[in-house]
Amino acid sequence: MFERYTEKARRVIFFARYEASQVGSPYIETEHLLLGLLREDKALARRLLHSGGSVESIRKKIHEYPTVGEKIPTSVDLPLSNECKRVLAYAAEEAERLGHKYIGSEHLLLGLLREKASLAAQLLNEEGVVLERARENIGEWQRPRLGLGWLQSKFGISGKGGKDPNVLEIHGQSLDLGYVQAQVRVLSKFAWRKREWKPVDVLVESETDRIFFDVSLRDDPRFKHVAGGWPQDWCSICNWELNADGGAEHSSGYTNGRQWLCVECYEKFFTSSD
Numbered sequence: 455m456f457e458r459y460t461e462k463a464r465r466v467i468f469f470a471r472y473e474a475s476q477v478g479s480p481y482i483e484t485e486h487l488l489l490g491l492l493r494e495d496k497a498l499a500r501r502l503l504h505s506g507g508s509v510e511s512i513r514k515k516i517h518e519y520p521t522v523g524e525k526i527p528t529s530v531d532l533p534l535s536n537e538c539k540r541v542l543a544y545a546a547e548e549a550e551r552l553g554h555k556y557i558g559s560e561h562l563l564l565g566l567l568r569e570k571a572s573l574a575a576q577l578l579n580e581e582g583v584v585l586e587r588a589r590e591n592i593g594e595w596q597r598p599r600l601g602l603g604w605l606q607s608k609f610g611i612s613g614k615g616g617k618d619p620n621v622l623e624i625h626g627q628s629l630d631l632g633y634v635q636a637q638v639r640v641l642s643k644f645a646w647r648k649r650e651w652k653p654v655d656v657l658v659e660s661e662t663d664r665i666f667f668d669v670s671l672r673d674d675p676r677f678k679h680v681a682g683g684w685p686q687d688w689c690s691i692c693n694w695e696l697n698a699d700g701g702a703e704h705s706s707g708y709t710n711g712r713q714w715l716c717v718e719c720y721e722k723f724f725t726s727s728d
């Protein structure tokens with residue numbers, strides 16, 4: 455039954471059984487599965503709950519329920535409740551949906567959320583973990599690149615030492631991780647080449663002095679052509695300025711022929727070192 459389960463997912467089941475036995479439950483219930491999950495996959499729990507406090511709060515709420523009976527020796531092979539059986543079936547479906555051959559703790563979590571009336575789903579919902587969002591998040595994290603986890607590991611952001619795990623620093627500037635992720639995703643569709651940054655010829659509307667970039671309209675009498683009339687661009691991720699006379703750090707970057715990236719952003723996000 456558990457052949458397709460990852461090592462971690464198996465341990466979740468193992469701990470769930472242990473949790474059930476400790477409170478004398480004759481079945482493994484969804485809340486035991488959830489406890490197993492919180493215990494075994496702390497990283498997943500943290501990412502979904504965004505703070506360790508909430509994991510504690512779920513644990514506490516579950517332990518507030520009166521114990522069912524005497525502790526059961528762990529040697530007894532407690533069966534899964536019907537709810538739990540459905541959770542496992544859902545987990546298998548969720549894995550399939552994401553195109554995963556294995557069943558992991560993340561699929562078990564989605565399975566728990568799908569068994570909506572279960573105690574586990576209710577507790578997760580109370581902590582703000584809802585099925586649709588969790589599905590999206592999990593799908594995203596598992597893209598090898600561009601996931602939040604990937605960004606965090608790339609920048610060594612652990613959320614430890616009081617640092618905000620949703621902020622990364624480029625050129626000493628703090629940027630929101632979600633924003634960066636969205637930009638990188640869009641910009642990853644383009645091919646990038648390193649270039650010296652050079653001022654760009656533009657057209658200027660005579661009446662308003664407003665700038666128009668498409669110089670193919672240079673014969674339009676309402677425009678005047680200004681060679682090098684555009685003196686700078688900005689990195690599409692971090693807004694670092696690129697210009698011709700601000701020194702080495704500003705004078706070259708990567709371009710797709712239209713937009714620019716500073717060297718630091720390009721190297722961080724678009725080189726394939728992993």
Ligand SMILES: [Zn+2]
Nearest residue numbers: 689692716719
């Ligand atoms: Zn940049």
